[in-house]
Amino acid sequence: MILAFIKMNVRPEKHKELLQTFQSIVAQMRKENGCVDSNFYRNAENENDFFLVEAWENRKTLDDHLRSVRFTVLIGAGSLLSRPPEIMIHTVSHSSKLEPCAPKDSARDPGPVNLSNS
Numbered sequence: 001m002i003l004a005f006i007k008m009n010v011r012p013e014k015h016k017e018l019l020q021t022f023q024s025i026v027a028q029m030r031k032e033n034g035c036v037d038s039n040f041y042r043n044a045e046n047e048n049d050f051f052l053v054e055a056w057e058n059r060k061t062l063d064d065h066l067r068s069v070r071f072t073v074l075i076g077a078g079s080l081l082s083r084p085p086e087i088m089i090h091t092v093s094h095s096s097k098l099e100p101c102a103p104k105d106s107a108r109d110p111g112p113v114n115l116s117n118s
Contacts, residue, residue: 001095002062006052006074007086014080017069018050024078025070029054032068034061048082062089 010018022040029038036055043049056062062078067072078085 002056002059002091003058003090003092004052004054004062005088005090006054007088008050008052008077009046009048009082010050010080011082012048015047018077018080021073021080022050022052025073026052027067029070031068032061032065034058034064059091 008018026038026040028034034057036057038052038054041051041053043051054062054065056065
């Protein structure tokens with residue numbers, strides 16, 4: 001799986017335009033061949049920071065998306081930003097779900113466990 005993280009800092013007066021652009025595009029992106037998921041988030045600590053998180057089956061499906069009309073529209077949204085977006089692409093070789101665990105009981109907690117071989 002390939003994960004793409006795109007961090008954007010929008011100009012304060014352009015919030016509405018950016019939200020409208022991404023609301024129309026993200027739902028369409030989820031329907032693209034190879035798209036596992038796509039979501040758009042706003043940073044709770046800085047209202048001008050937005051994040052687009054995409055998950056793709058493999059590099060080929062991401063590359064196809066990068067050549068698509070939808071991605072061209074995303075690049076066009078760059079005019080709403082205060083600086084160029086930061087784009088990080090990660091290759092994931094393995095994923096697993098986190099199993100729920102019981103709350104920590106400090107009376108029985110032995111403290112940190114040393115996992116080193118020393």
